[in-house]
Each structure stands twice: as C-alpha cells, then as structure tokens.
Amino acid sequence: MQTPYGGRILEHFRRPRNQGSMAAPSASAEGSNPLCGDRVRIDLAIDATAGVVSEAKFTANACAICVASASLLTEQLRGMRLVAVAELDEAEVVRALDAEIPAARRRCATLPLEAARRAVATLTDHGIA
Amino acid sequence: MSELLGQLERVLEGGRPAALATLVSAKGTTPRKAGATMWVSESGAILGTVTIGGCVDARVIEEADRVLKTRRPKLVSMSLGDEEAWEIGLTCGGTVDVLVEPVDARNASDPLAVAYRAVRSALAAGRTVLAVARLDGGAGRLVVGDSGAIAGTLGDRGLDALVARTALERLRAATPSGVERVSSDEFEIPLYLERHAPEETAVIYGAVQVAMSLTVFARELGMRTVVVDGRERFATRQRFPAADEIHVGMPSEIAERLPATPSTYVVLVAHDYKYELPVLRHALRSNVGYVGMLGSRKRGATIKELLAEEGFTADELARLRTPIGLDIGARSTAEIALAVLAEIVAVREGRSAPALSPRAEMPATPALRDAHPA
Numbered sequence: 001m002q003t004p005y006g007g008r009i010l011e012h013f014r015r016p017r018n019q020g021s022m023a024a025p026s027a028s029a030e031g032s033n034p035l036c037g038d039r040v041r042i043d044l045a046i047d048a049t050a051g052v053v054s055e056a057k058f059t060a061n062a063c064a065i066c067v068a069s070a071s072l073l074t075e076q077l078r079g080m081r082l083v084a085v086a087e088l089d090e091a092e093v094v095r096a097l098d099a100e101i102p103a104a105r106r107r108c109a110t111l112p113l114e115a116a117r118r119a120v121a122t123l124t125d126h127g128i129a
Numbered sequence: 130m131s132e133l134l135g136q137l138e139r140v141l142e143g144g145r146p147a148a149l150a151t152l153v154s155a156k157g158t159t160p161r162k163a164g165a166t167m168w169v170s171e172s173g174a175i176l177g178t179v180t181i182g183g184c185v186d187a188r189v190i191e192e193a194d195r196v197l198k199t200r201r202p203k204l205v206s207m208s209l210g211d212e213e214a215w216e217i218g219l220t221c222g223g224t225v226d227v228l229v230e231p232v233d234a235r236n237a238s239d240p241l242a243v244a245y246r247a248v249r250s251a252l253a254a255g256r257t258v259l260a261v262a263r264l265d266g267g268a269g270r271l272v273v274g275d276s277g278a279i280a281g282t283l284g285d286r287g288l289d290a291l292v293a294r295t296a297l298e299r300l301r302a303a304t305p306s307g308v309e310r311v312s313s314d315e316f317e318i319p320l321y322l323e324r325h326a327p328e329e330t331a332v333i334y335g336a337v338q339v340a341m342s343l344t345v346f347a348r349e350l351g352m353r354t355v356v357v358d359g360r361e362r363f364a365t366r367q368r369f370p371a372a373d374e375i376h377v378g379m380p381s382e383i384a385e386r387l388p389a390t391p392s393t394y395v396v397l398v399a400h401d402y403k404y405e406l407p408v409l410r411h412a413l414r415s416n417v418g419y420v421g422m423l424g425s426r427k428r429g430a431t432i433k434e435l436l437a438e439e440g441f442t443a444d445e446l447a448r449l450r451t452p453i454g455l456d457i458g459a460r461s462t463a464e465i466a467l468a469v470l471a472e473i474v475a476v477r478e479g480r481s482a483p484a485l486s487p488r489a490e491m492p493a494t495p496a497l498r499d500a501h502p503a
Contacts, residue, residue, distance in 0.1 A: 061381050
C-alpha cells in the first residue's frame with residue numbers, strides 16, 4: 001500500500017503502537033469526524049499520585065493519517081503530566097507525522113489529540129487531575 | 130423467530146393444553162407450503178393457519194378437538210376438489226397432509242415443548258437443526274443438530290439412532306422441510322423432517338446508497354438487515370426505513386457484538402479501508418456465511434496484501450469475495466445491490482450461478498444496452 005504522506009505515516013499505520021483497548025481505563029474518550037467517518041478512542045491509565053499518564057492505548061477505525069497520529073501520540077503521552085496533555089500543541093502533533101498534511105486532512109491528524117484532551121478533561125471534571 | 134416458535138411461546142405462556150397442526154405435505158395448488166402451523170387450544174382459541182382459512186382449517190380444528198381428547202397425534206389427509214378450492218380462493222385443487230399433535234403447556238417435560246426448547250437454543254447458538262416427527266401415529270420429536278447433537282426422542286432408541294443418521298445427511302445436504310420414509314430391518318416409518326435455521330441477516334458496513342437498495346431487496350428475500358457506519362449523518366432511519374437495526378459507532382467493535390453465524394452475511398460497501406480492514410480482521414476469522422467487499426480487483430488485492438502481512442492465511446483471505454456480487458453488468462446502485470444479493474443466495478445454496486437457460490453464454494446485445502442507458 002502506498003500513501004502520498006511519507007514513510008513515518010505508513011510505518012505507524014502498518015505497525016501501530018499501543019493499539020487496543022484497556023479493560024478499566026482511568027479515562028477514555030472518543031473522537032469522530034462526522035463526514036469522513038474517522039473514529040478514534042483514547043484510553044488512559046493515570047498515576048494519580050504523580051499526576052501523569054502511566055499508559056495510553058487507542059482504538060481506531062480511521063484513515064492512515066489518523067491511525068499513525070494516534071500511534072505516535074500514545075507513545076508521547078506515556079509519562080506525560082496531565083497538565084501537559086491539555087496544553088499539547090496541535091501543530092506539534094502534525095509535525096510528528098513528518099509529512100506535508102494538506103489542510104483538508106489536518107483534522108485527521110489532530111482527532112486523536114482531541115480525544116486525549118477530552119479524556120483528560122473528564123478527570124478534571126471529576127477533580128482527579 | 131420462526132412462525133412456529135413464536136406461536137409456541139404464546140401457547141406455553143397461556144399454560145393450557147393445545148393441539149399443534151403442522152402442514153407437512155402439500156401437492157397441487159395450495160395456499161400455504163409445508164411448515165405452516167396452527168394451534169387450537171382446549172378453550173377453542175386459534176393461532177395461525179395451515180391454509181388461508183376456509184374448509185381445511187375448519188376440518189383441522191375439528192381434528193384438533195379430537196386429538197386433545199385422545200391425547201394421541203393424528204395425520205389428517207385432505208383432498209381439495211375444484212369446488213372447495215374455489216371457495217378458498219384457488220383456481221384448482223390440491224392435497225394437503227396435516228399432522229395434529231397434543232401439547233400440554235402445563236407440563237414442563239411435554240415432548241414437543243422440550244424439543245422446541247432445544248430448537249430455540251440451537252438457533253440462538255447459530256446452529257441449524259431438524260425437528261423430526263413420526264407420521265405413523267407415534268408421538269414425540271427428535272431434534273438433530275448439524276453437529277450431530279440430538280435432543281428429545283421418537284419413542285424408541287433404535288429408531289432415534291436411525292433417524293439421527295438420516296437427519297444429519299439431510300442437514301449436510303441442506304434439504305428443505307419435507308416428508309421422508311425411513312426404513313431398516315426393524316422400522317418402516319414415514320417422518321416429517323422440519324428444518325430450522327438461524328434467521329438470515331445481512332450486516333451492511335457503510336451507510337451509502339448501495340446499502341439503501343440492499344436493505345430494501347434483502348427484506349423482500351426474508352433477510353434481516355443491519356446497517357453499520359461511524360457517521361451519524363449517514364446511518365439514519367430516514368435513509369434506511371427498511372433496516373431492522375442501525376448502528377453508529379466504531380464499526381469493528383460493533384462487528385464483535387453482532388451475531389456471526391453461518392446465516393450472517395457481511396457486506397462491506399463503505400469503499401473505505403478505515404472500515405474494511407478492522408471489520409475484515411473480525412469477519413474473516415468468524416463463522417459468518419459470506420464476506421463480500423465492494424471495490425476493484427486492484428483494491429481487493431491491496432486489502433488482502435495488508436491482511437496477509439498481519440498473518441491472515443490464504444484460506445482466510447479466500448473467504449473474501451471482491452469485487453463483490455455476480456457479474457450481471459450492474460451499473461446503478463440498485464443493480465449492484467441485486468448482484469450482491471444474488472451472489473449471497475448462490476453462496477448459501479452452494480451454486481456457481483450460471484444462467485439456467487442454455488443460451489446463458491450469449492452476452493447482452495449492444496442494442497439492448499443502448500435501450501437502457503445507465
């Protein structure tokens with residue numbers, strides 16, 4: 001399979017890291033693109049004492065860009081402070097893909113981050129983070 | 130749920146003795162085919178019909194009253210003369226055989242109640258079974274599953290063993306319900322073999338235009354339809370009024386929750402690998418009877434390559450039918466749906482699907498195509 005978006009996307013699409021779901025995540029949230037149909041869910045295990053993500057996993061029925069972005073993001077999230085997750089820059093997530101992402105496909109790349117932020121927000125809502 | 134099992138549930142809930150009348154054989158022009166059932170309760174209540182009403186049902190009701198008194202099954206044969214046939218709306222007559230049996234809804238170990246509970250369990254597990262009844266006046270029911278498992282009895286262990294062997298052969302040959310005589314040195318008995326198969330369900334991934342035609346045509350074929358998509362705006366009741374179920378969410382996770390039996394047909398028309406790959410990872414290793422995917426040969430080959438890299442075997446990948454459907458020259462979305470469902474029927478029946486006419490190889494003429502532009 002070829003993608004016009006470069007080797008890193010293809011590598012993470014074909015061999016995604018941290019793919020799967022957690023039986024009992026500390027926080028979980030789904031992101032979807034209502035028109036193209038991309039769906040991704042991020043599961044987080046939280047070390048509440050340290051206030052960091054101890055493990056991150058994802059499930060996606062999504063395009064190569066979105067799957068690769070979720071794979072890269074979940075690698076990055078492990079060990080990250082919850083405050084830092086909320087402050088993660090979209091441009092940084094897109095840059096991590098190491099490819100020119102057209103404007104029309106940018107949301108595919110940022111959907112996993114959107115889901116991760118929402119998952120962290122549920123913890124904040126419950127006064128955990 | 131089949132007509133019979135639905136009726137039985139109501140009869141058992143009623144908790145009163147009733148007679149079950151089953152149309153086991155019909156020759157000539159008859160309004161209903163073998164397998165039609167009617168219940169007549171001790172109090173005279175009637176559920177279902179073995180004809181379309183009229184003289185045959187009236188006669189069956191009379192016999193049912195007798196059977197409820199004697200507690201013994203009876204095979205009732207009736208010939209419909211032309212005059213009687215006119216009265217029930219037919220243009221010519223026929224012959225019907227109706228088996229009338231007592232069922233005691235108060236008794237949990239009633240042989241028919243026990244047998245049909247086994248039928249229900251087998252169907253819930255996605256198995257096909259034959260429920261076998263004696264037509265020689267003997268009571269009981271033997272349920273034989275496609276795995277060889279049996280439940281119930283026809284009243285004699287030797288007969289049960291003989292019938293189980295015959296039934297298993299008929300199950301493997303997908304023989305429809307019907308009457309058959311079994312014989313051995315010991316027995317010479319006519320039987321009614323009643324086939325029960327799980328409800329056929331077409332699970333359609335991708336709430337697109339082709340899917341809309343698929344739900345309409347599949348319903349006409351007696352199949353349930355389930356539409357799955359990740360997009361709320363596409364998978365709507367307004368777009369799919371004929372669908373039995375509509376699911377919006379992660380298609381691969383929905384696929385894991387839905388039944389996957391030999392009577393389940395997976396149809397991928399999303400034309401998007403984001404759904405195809407995750408659903409195929411599940412479907413190709415499940416027990417479903419059909420897996421088809423819309424797309425070109427090249428696209429199909431690419432999808433298969435990706436799955437092969439993940440460890441899918443050649444046998445698993447060979448289950449995927451792509452391009453989907455029979456080669457009927459389908460152009461419109463409705464025609465594609467027709468081609469897909471025709472392929473599903475052919476797969477179910479184990480047919481290669483050539484035309485029945487000896488002129489099958491003759492292609493459509495250019496003039497014919499020109500008369501019906503896409």
